[in-house]
Amino acid sequence: MSLPLVLGVATALFGIGLYGLLQRRSLVAMLIALELMLAAISINVVALTTFTGHDPSMGQVVVLIFVGVAAAEVAIALSLFVAIHRSAHDIDVEHLSELKG
Amino acid sequence: MTVQGWIFAGAGAVALFGALLAVGLRNIFHNILGFALAMLGVAGVFASLGSDFLAAVFVLVYVGAVAIAMVYAVMLSHPLDLPHRPRKGWKIAGAAALAAGVAAALWSMVRRARWLDLAPGGDAGAARTGARLLTDYVLAFELVSVLLVVAMMGAVMVARQRRPGRGAW
Numbered sequence: 001m002s003l004p005l006v007l008g009v010a011t012a013l014f015g016i017g018l019y020g021l022l023q024r025r026s027l028v029a030m031l032i033a034l035e036l037m038l039a040a041i042s043i044n045v046v047a048l049t050t051f052t053g054h055d056p057s058m059g060q061v062v063v064l065i066f067v068g069v070a071a072a073e074v075a076i077a078l079s080l081f082v083a084i085h086r087s088a089h090d091i092d093v094e095h096l097s098e099l100k101g
Numbered sequence: 102m103t104v105q106g107w108i109f110a111g112a113g114a115v116a117l118f119g120a121l122l123a124v125g126l127r128n129i130f131h132n133i134l135g136f137a138l139a140m141l142g143v144a145g146v147f148a149s150l151g152s153d154f155l156a157a158v159f160v161l162v163y164v165g166a167v168a169i170a171m172v173y174a175v176m177l178s179h180p181l182d183l184p185h186r187p188r189k190g191w192k193i194a195g196a197a198a199l200a201a202g203v204a205a206a207l208w209s210m211v212r213r214a215r216w217l218d219l220a221p222g223g224d225a226g227a228a229r230t231g232a233r234l235l236t237d238y239v240l241a242f243e244l245v246s247v248l249l250v251v252a253m254m255g256a257v258m259v260a261r262q263r264r265p266g267r268g269a270w
Contacts, residue, residue: 001149007211009113013120013139015204020124022196024161025188028174029129032136036120039143041107041161050150052217056225060155061238064230067162068245072252074162078173079256085177086262092186 006047014040027081027091031074037069105149112145129178133244136166154227 013036020033042063049059085091088098102110119142122135140163148156234242 001103003216004211006109006113006146006150008208009117011207012117013143014207015121015200016117016120016124016201019200020220021117022199023193024124026129026178028170028177029124029132032123032132032170035163036123036139037134039116039140042142043146046147046150046152046155050152051219056151057229057233058247060152060225060230061233062239063155064150064158064234065238065241065245067158068249071162072245072248074170074209075249075252075256076259078170079260081177082174082260093258098255 003047003051006051007044008092010040010043022052025092025094027077027084027093030093031077031081035070035074038066042066088094105151109149110145112142112149114142115139116142116146118142129174131170132168134172136170137164140164140167151225152232153225 001019017033017036017040020036021030024030024033045062045066046056048054048088049062050056081091084096090096116139119135119137119139123132123139124135126132126135140159144156144159147153149157
């Protein structure tokens with residue numbers, strides 16, 4: 001196990017998440033893809049602080065704050081989805097085009 | 102290969118497989134199960150890097166989040182028994198090409214950098230992390246808790262049903 005190997009797994013996870021974010025049409029599925037990208041970034045932070053001679057607990061603190069902010073983001077996003085579903089009866093992004101010029 | 106190396110290989114494979122299930126399948130319920138698998142793999146990667154506490158946090162937080170997200174997905178998603186709307190092939194191809202391009206650019210950056218070749222070291226235990234969180238990083242810790250309270254209140258405000266004739270509340 002070496003640093004580039006761990007970063008490679010994180011890069012692949014980030015790429016899969018980006019593909020899902022661009023390709024899916026349901027807002028819930030896009031949120032799942034976004035969470036995958038956040039997990040890839042968390043792996044990067046932990047791997048970089050672990051392997052480069054820094055204090056590994058610093059990376060863990062940063063990732064714990066990531067998790068807290070991501071939880072807040074998910075709460076807001078899911079409540080927005082409920083509000084959108086209530087007014088548009090759909091959470092498909094290709095149908096949510098009322099503001100399109 | 103060391104024990105950590107084997108754990109990392111298994112956990113990384115599980116994470117990537119779960120991620121592929123989470124974005125590749127059409128059924129939103131299967132996506133959520135794939136996401137749970139991917140997060141389990143990510144927790145395994147953290148464990149193999151020596152961050153046991155972070156692995157436990159990921160399992161706890163994301164298994165809880167997944168349980169809630171399942172309810173939302175079943176409630177909001179397109180009914181599964183109805184036929185799927187057709188989709189344009191060039192959009193899928195474009196998304197795949199862009200994601201592959203970004204991943205390739207990031208990977209070439211990783212390859213070209215000259216990393217210090219250090220073995221994982223230092224104390225990654227929960228005790229040290231907790232001490233850090235409540236001394237050096239206590240302001241960030243408290244701000245995250247304030248952010249969570251504000252986000253929860255905002256979520257309730259956004260999602261609640263407004264009935265006509267009863268005022269803003």
